[in-house]
Amino acid sequence: MTTSRRLLAALRTPLGALAVLACTALLFLVVFGPLLWGSSAAATDTTAIAQGTSPEHPFGTDGSGRDILLRTLVAARLSVTMALAATAVGVCAGIIVGLLPLILGGRIGRWIVAGINIGVAFPGLLLAISFSVILGQSGLAATLAIALAMVPSYGRLTHNLAASVWGRDFISAAHVLGVPVWKTVLRHVLPNVRDPLIVNAAVTAGNALVSFAGLSFLGLGIQVPQYDWGRMLSEGMSRMFVNPAAALVPGVAIILAGLTFVLLGEVLGVALGTGSHGSVIARFHRRLRARGAADPTAASAPVTDTAGVSADTPGASTASPRHGKGTSSHPETAVCSVRNLRVSAPGPKGEPNDLVRGVSFDIGRGEIVGIVGESGSGKSLTLMSLAGLIESPLHVSADAAHFDGEDLTLRADGHPRRLDRHFGEKLAMVFQDPMSSLNPALHVGAQVAETGRLHLGLNRAQARDRAIGRLEDVRIPEARRRFGQYPHEFSGGMRQRAMIAAGLMGMPSLILADEPTTALDVTVQAEILALLRRINTEVGTSIVFVSHDIAVVTSLCTRVLVMYRGHLVENVSAEDLRAGRADHPYTRALLATVPTMSTPREAPLASIPDGADFLAEASALVEKEAP
């Protein structure tokens, strides 16, 4: 979307409309205020000195009998133009100062940056007051003082933004082409940092307005007979007990004008795309929209459901009636079983939008079950809902769900505390990115030991001893010393081991591993896989291993669940998968993408075509077999 179109879109929002309205009103006052009311605001009325509210003077009069409201309206011009002038000077000077280190470079550049950093430490008002010592007490001096005071902070902003652009390739290209540095800065750097600078200029103008009022209020700005809002405020302050409106009306004017600039900055920020759009919900909505666009049939459930497993009948013991040749165990002996699991997100209009569409499976004791599927197929959501970690606005429902003898479905009395303990003791989780799944502000050891304190009834020393033991179990060298270190002192592989160690604090009957090796390099990946396998054989812990790497899954797991667009499309033993025996077209397509030693090297690697609908293909297959 182009900037102008985004701007139009932003203006059409209620906030944008309000910003336009406020800016127009302020502009009108600045341009026409003194012309319309200038003379009547200046008219002194000795018969009505310092009066309260009256029909002629809705907010009373000041010490010379002049109308407060009219004076406030007229004062808008001086207050706003002074603030804007200060902003213009300050922002320009700030941009120049911020860009100078890049242009000059070397020692002088570093000195300028150091100067900026020192200047930023001192608040603007303090700087402005100091400068007004030099410049004297007048409106112009106050404007200049405020402009000078905003140079350090604006210079720093410019410098930070410009420095982030400075390292990019097109700058290097300009260097290589011999473009003079100042030209590079003006042509290539400045346009790239323009948007945030504009947004911040609007906010800065609001601050300048308030600072200017503050200086005038102190008597260091506008001097009699001129008046701005700050001046009126200090005059009104002295008559606070006679006519509060004399101080409150210009005060409200300052707040409204300040808010106008804040609004303007906000709307510009949205229009220029400097705001943040990275929320989880936004991502989900985007994902849903993308999927909706790619898969128009997804909305018509009956077509797709026949291929999936959501149409299972209550009591069906195997995950999929059609693809039930996997070695899945019975629910009684299963460590974990779930029937007709659905995860839905509220759509743009609040209607539920299914992300996981009725998945049923069992995990037997000692099994290693892989879940494979493309991104967004619902693998991770399935895992998260097993662990009870789905939060609103996502919604989980299931006909039945059991974990190691406990019913997981919600009962009338809500979420029993007992279940927390059960989960804490029996369930371990390993996540995709070991770099981010440990808390950076806490010692690794404390995070490993936490479960012991929370659910196993251990005291601090016991939990610590057991945690060190577990860290040793996962082969972390010098576990006792490592216990007191922070995650940033660990390597990626060690962090993932620490995560596994934390899961082993209790006696877990199930480890849910969500792509635990994706973020690791191949050697470390092999170590983590070996560790999981060792835990599985030595302790008998079941493992659910989510991955999009079908090669890893077939080598590690005993059984594989294949997910596709929220459906469980295949439940097959790893043996069958290795032998290439798969029923669902998607599984077959997935298998075909795995290169082997005999894959012809001239041919391009096989891939899953974009826009292919394997659900429709499968249902076509069913119809062919059915008659």
Place this chain on the structure above:
Amino acid sequence: MAGQSPTPIRSAPDPARPTRASSLVTHPMTTYLLRRFGYILISLFVLVTISFLLVQLIPGDPARASAGESAPPEAVEARRIELGLDKPLVIQYLVFWRGLLAGDLGDSISLRIPVIDVITGRAPATLELAFIAVAIALVSAVCLGLMFGALTRSGRRYGTEVGFTSVTAVVAVIPEFLAGIILVYLFAVSVELLPVAGRTGPASYVLPVIALAIGPCAALTRIVRAETLTVLRQDYIRTARSKRMSPVRLYARHVLPNLLTSTLTISGLLLGGMIAGTVLVESIFAWPGLGGVIVDSIQGKDYPLIQAIVIFYGLVVLLINLVVDVALILLDPRTTLDAS
């Protein structure tokens, strides 16, 4: 600090029990603290130099400006000697430093008493006001921001979020002097509930502190809430939730430390601004601090007093920055590694 070893205490003699001393010597925290301290010293030097130059930079003749336009030449010369402006600049500068270190900053021209007495007599009132307001703003912003962050996480309670953002946006725009005036109106003109002038008892602190703290507090609360939402999205919070703990433990132990670091980094400037804000608040509430003196001394062209007050306020701001830096190190072990 790319070359920094990730395990700074490797050289400890007993790996199981690293001694405090050995870890301190090689710890990046020490070098970081030294660097920060060096920075403060340079800032201090710049501060003193600028406050010295303030008088030199006044256009025209500062002695004439101070004595008044219509003063006879003898009075101007007397004022020149009083201000020390008759000596060469370098000598003046050195004398200024010597006086500063000896605590002798000359006499105030308008008040006819040593400047240092004015500072020591009035600074406590300003410092009290500033530190109480800073502490209250910080604590309440963290509590409120965390609470609203928790309430509105992942798009819940849209109404609450809209209410929160609009109320804090409006309050954050209100400058301290307007907040002061509104409070005077509410608590002195409408209902005579709280004293609005002077420093008499605990009740007299209420309005000035609120006036000073409310705007920065609203701005900080917004920051804290935004940071809370960011932290809540992190993977390690999912890890913590998978361990199943009480919400209190989750927020206090796993969210709060990660929140404080970023919040404090951003809030340094805001807190410095509050120190400057005392000037305005003191003039509204007739607070017997240095705020009232600074305006009088500027208008009265009492240059020795102006210089001393500028240095005083600058020092307090630097002190706040130092406290924030030290707090950051204590809170987040990574600060020392990222800081370069």
